[in-house]
Amino acid sequence: MSHISTTTTENRLREEIAEIGRAFRLLGMAPGTSGNISAKLDDGWLMTPTNASLGALDPAAISKLDWDGNLLDGEPPTKESFLHRAFYDQRPDTGGIIHLHATHSAAVSCLNGLDERSCLPPITPYFVMRVGRLPLIPYYRPGDPALGDAIREHAKSHGAVLLANHGPVVAGKTLEAARNAIEELEETAKLYLLLRQHDVRTLGEAEIDELRQAFGAHW
Numbered sequence: 027m028s029h030i031s032t033t034t035t036e037n038r039l040r041e042e043i044a045e046i047g048r049a050f051r052l053l054g055m056a057p058g059t060s061g062n063i064s065a066k067l068d069d070g071w072l073m074t075p076t077n078a079s080l081g082a083l084d085p086a087a088i089s090k091l092d093w094d095g096n097l098l099d100g101e102p103p104t105k106e107s108f109l110h111r112a113f114y115d116q117r118p119d120t121g122g123i124i125h126l127h128a129t130h131s132a133a134v135s136c137l138n139g140l141d142e143r144s145c146l147p148p149i150t151p152y153f154v155m156r157v158g159r160l161p162l163i164p165y166y167r168p169g170d171p172a173l174g175d176a177i178r179e180h181a182k183s184h185g186a187v188l189l190a191n192h193g194p195v196v197a198g199k200t201l202e203a204a205r206n207a208i209e210e211l212e213e214t215a216k217l218y219l220l221l222r223q224h225d226v227r228t229l230g231e232a233e234i235d236e237l238r239q240a241f242g243a244h245w
């Protein structure tokens with residue numbers, strides 16, 4: 027790829043990260059300075075700066091890291107950069123990753139007695155198609171490098187995880203795919219909480235198989 031088109035791609039991704047951050051902020055899915063977003067480049071990654079409001083990102087100030095995690099450009103990156111890198115290492119086809127403290131998925135992450143293999147059941151086709159199984163990662167302090175190792179175990183076989191007492195992390199082939207998946211995850215968490223006291227019909231194996239065949243579902 028020529029230098030000019032590499033720069034164009036990088037600039038487009040910088041704009042896209044800022045636009046997605048604004049959208050999540052307006053949706054109430056990125057309170058305060060919570061959450062972080064990253065995208066893969068030909069020569070490293072873009073990551074949102076630490077302590078930045080996702081609603082007010084300056085595209086030019088977004089951190090650029092090389093493959094070793096050294097800061098090349100912009101402000102110091104999110105303290106969860108190792109968490110993003112764990113996903114990129116394990117899932118080479120990942121183009122973008124989003125972590126949020128969206129209310130309903132953060133609420134689910136605080137519940138006792140979750141199924142650790144998937145914190146949310148297959149209640150809608152869209153959840154099965156866009157997210158699939160959602161393993162629970164035990165609680166670690168935000169920014170604890172041990173969180174990266176905990177994620178590594180699951181990232182090969184899952185594109186999304188839920189951090190206990192914290193929130194979701196979703197990897198997508200593109201940033202757009204990660205965005206759609208984390209919105210679907212949040213919506214499913216909302217439905218799950220609404221339905222907790224109700225007798226719920228989840229999708230059965232045959233229905234999930236049908237989705238897998240028709241749409242390549244992740245379940």
Ligand SMILES: O=C(O)[C@@H](O)C(=O)COP(=O)(O)O
Pocket residue numbers: 059060061062074075076077078103104105106125127168169
């Ligand atoms: O919960 C946290 O502190 C982080 O996971 C987070 O969401 C924001 O941290 P920075 O990206 O370092 O601002």
Ligand SMILES: [Zn+2]
Pocket residue numbers: 060061125126127168192193
């Ligand atoms: Zn967080």
